[in-house]
Amino acid sequence: MADRAAEFVRARVDAWRSGSSESQASVAIALICLIGASFVVSVLAPAWMPLAAYFVWLLLALLLLRFRALIVVAVIDLAAGLGAIAAGSALTPVRGMAMGLFTVAVLLVVFVASRQRSGLPTTLSEALLADLKDRLQARAQIPSLPEGWAAQSAMVASQGVAYAGDFLVADLRDDRHLEVILVDICGKGVEAGPAALQFSGALGGLIGALPPEGLFRAANDFLLRQRDDESFATAVHLLVDLDDGTYLITSAGHPPALRWDLPLGEWVIDNARGTALGVLADPELHTSTGRLFPGEALLFYTDGVVEAPSSHIDAGIAWLQRAARDAIGTGFSGAARRIIGQVDRGDDDRAVLILSRAAAPAVVVDPPIGTSVEPTVEPTA
Numbered sequence: 001m002a003d004r005a006a007e008f009v010r011a012r013v014d015a016w017r018s019g020s021s022e023s024q025a026s027v028a029i030a031l032i033c034l035i036g037a038s039f040v041v042s043v044l045a046p047a048w049m050p051l052a053a054y055f056v057w058l059l060l061a062l063l064l065l066r067f068r069a070l071i072v073v074a075v076i077d078l079a080a081g082l083g084a085i086a087a088g089s090a091l092t093p094v095r096g097m098a099m100g101l102f103t104v105a106v107l108l109v110v111f112v113a114s115r116q117r118s119g120l121p122t123t124l125s126e127a128l129l130a131d132l133k134d135r136l137q138a139r140a141q142i143p144s145l146p147e148g149w150a151a152q153s154a155m156v157a158s159q160g161v162a163y164a165g166d167f168l169v170a171d172l173r174d175d176r177h178l179e180v181i182l183v184d185i186c187g188k189g190v191e192a193g194p195a196a197l198q199f200s201g202a203l204g205g206l207i208g209a210l211p212p213e214g215l216f217r218a219a220n221d222f223l224l225r226q227r228d229d230e231s232f233a234t235a236v237h238l239l240v241d242l243d244d245g246t247y248l249i250t251s252a253g254h255p256p257a258l259r260w261d262l263p264l265g266e267w268v269i270d271n272a273r274g275t276a277l278g279v280l281a282d283p284e285l286h287t288s289t290g291r292l293f294p295g296e297a298l299l300f301y302t303d304g305v306v307e308a309p310s311s312h313i314d315a316g317i318a319w320l321q322r323a324a325r326d327a328i329g330t331g332f333s334g335a336a337r338r339i340i341g342q343v344d345r346g347d348d349d350r351a352v353l354i355l356s357r358a359a360a361p362a363v364v365v366d367p368p369i370g371t372s373v374e375p376t377v378e379p380t381a
Contacts, residue, residue, distance in 0.1 A: 028069040031057055035073070035080050042084035051098060054081035055105065062109050070113050078106045142180065143172040146242055148294075148358045151180070154336040155351040156343075166302045166351035167196050171208045176242050179207050181215075182353050183235045184254070184302040186278075199223070199233065212237040212250040213285055216277060220252075223278030232278030236300055238355070245292040245357060252277045252285055255306060255317065258299040258324060259290065260356075267299065267321045295359035297332055299324055304348035305339070332356040 035057050042049040054077050061073040081102050085095055142151040155166055170180045181203055185196045202222050206215045216237065223231050236254040240247040249257055253276030258267040274286040292298065299320075306316030320339070327338040336352040343350055 024066055024069045027064050028061075028073055031061055031065075031073050032076055035077050039080040039084055042080075043087050046084070046087075049084065051081060051085065051102060054084070054102065058106060058109055062113055067113050071110065074106050074110050078103065081106075142168075142170040143178075145172070145178065146175055149178075149242055149355070150332060150358070151178075151353070151355045152332075152334070152336045153351065153353045154340040155349070156340055157349050166304070166349040167200050168351070168353060169200055169203045169207055173208055178238075178240045178242055178355075179212075180238045180300075180353065180355070181207060181235055182238075182254070182300045182302070182351065183233050184304075184349070184351075185233045186231070195231065212239055212248060213287070216250060216252050216283070216285055220277040220281075220283050224281065226278070232276050234276045234303070236272070238298065238300070240292070240355065245294075245296075247290055247292060247298065249288045249290075249298075250274075250285055251287075252283055255301060255303055255313065258301075258317075258321065259292075260295075260297040260299070260324075260328070262293065262295040262359075267324050269317065269321075292355075292357045294357050297328075297354055297356035300353040301339075302349065302351045304350035305343055305352060307348070308344075 035054070038049050038053050038057070058074060058077050061070050061077070065073060082099055085099050085102075142153070145151060151170075153168060157166075166182075166184050168180060168182045170178070172178050183196075183199065183203070185199060199219075199222070203215075203219060206218055209215075210218060216235065219235070223233065234253040234255075236252070236257060237250040238247060238257075239250075249270060249272045251257075251272035251274045253274050256273060257270040259270060260266075261268045270288050270290075272286040272288040275284045277283055301320065303313070306320050307313055308316060323339055323342050324335070327335040327342075332354060336354050339352050340350060
């Protein structure tokens with residue numbers, strides 16, 4: 001019996017999540033029955049059914065029902081609540097105030113429900129937003145890399161919200177060729193979230209199917225077709241051969257990448273810049289090539305990391321060079337989060353991506369055969 005009951009409840013919950021008209025009608029009927037039972041108790045034993053009970057059914061309707069079904073339940077709930085008050089003793093100023101406040105509460109709930117642009121109940125709207133956020137974050141996961149390579153990223157949305165216009169898309173082919181695209185959509189925070197999700201889906205279908213320049217031109221056409229003055233983005237594409245460390249960077253208006261030069265012991269600025277996507281029919285794309293040797297790394301970031309209203313972006317890049325050098329003082333692991341942690345919380349989204357190649361192991365040279373190595377004896381005091 002317990003298994004059957006659990007299966008029945010699970011089926012009803014799944015039906016409700018589908019948002020079907022049948023499931024909405026079932027929930028509405030159940031709430032109306034509960035309201036009717038509350039009214040009967042209110043008439044027969046008023047002390048056992050306070051007015052707050054009708055607020056509970058109203059809030060449940062807001063959480064579980066679409067607007068039209070909610071209206072029906074709200075009207076019945078309002079009539080039952082007011083009728084329960086009127087069925088009691090003589091109307092007093094206090095009871096009149098309670099009726100007025102209850103009416104206002106019902107109207108407020110109806111107003112809030114009418115503002116739900118998704119057309120879904122509140123809980124389903126939240127679930128939908130959470131699913132969209134999870135999908136966006138799932139695309140930002142870089143595949144497991146072969147031994148000797150490591151990638152890490154850190155992202156913070158403006159004002160600490162969970163949605164941002166900065167995102168990345170990655171793909172690893174034949175365990176050798178890694179492609180990563182870091183994008184900064186126009187806008188920030190929640191307002192840029194839908195555009196970021198849409199654009200990341202488009203890039204997810206293009207990555208690996210087109211060469212870097214062709215991919216960016218197709219992405220540029222996609223943004224131009226949106227016919228929105230705010231629909232543009234900066235982006236940088238990285239293609240790395242994980243066997244020999246050679247790489248190709250293609251930039252479309254993105255801040256310049258940094259490369260950790262092991263012999264120099266500093267972050268060197270890459271030259272690839274270009275123009276943003278979604279602005280011109282024929283965007284200017286800049287490319288640069290190089291090779292990552294063991295112990296070196298590439299660092300990519302969005303403008304929220306280096307831009308500030310009171311300073312030029314070049315000053316921000318110089319700051320990032322210093323901050324990134326300090327961040328890898330204890331190794332590359334966790335460096336992206338250490339860099340993000342040093343950026344003052346501002347009104348723009350921020351993202352950092354680091355691809356590093358492990359340093360070559362130290363070579364131990366054995367002494368020639370026949371050569372004896374005498375142990376060193378420390379003199380005693």
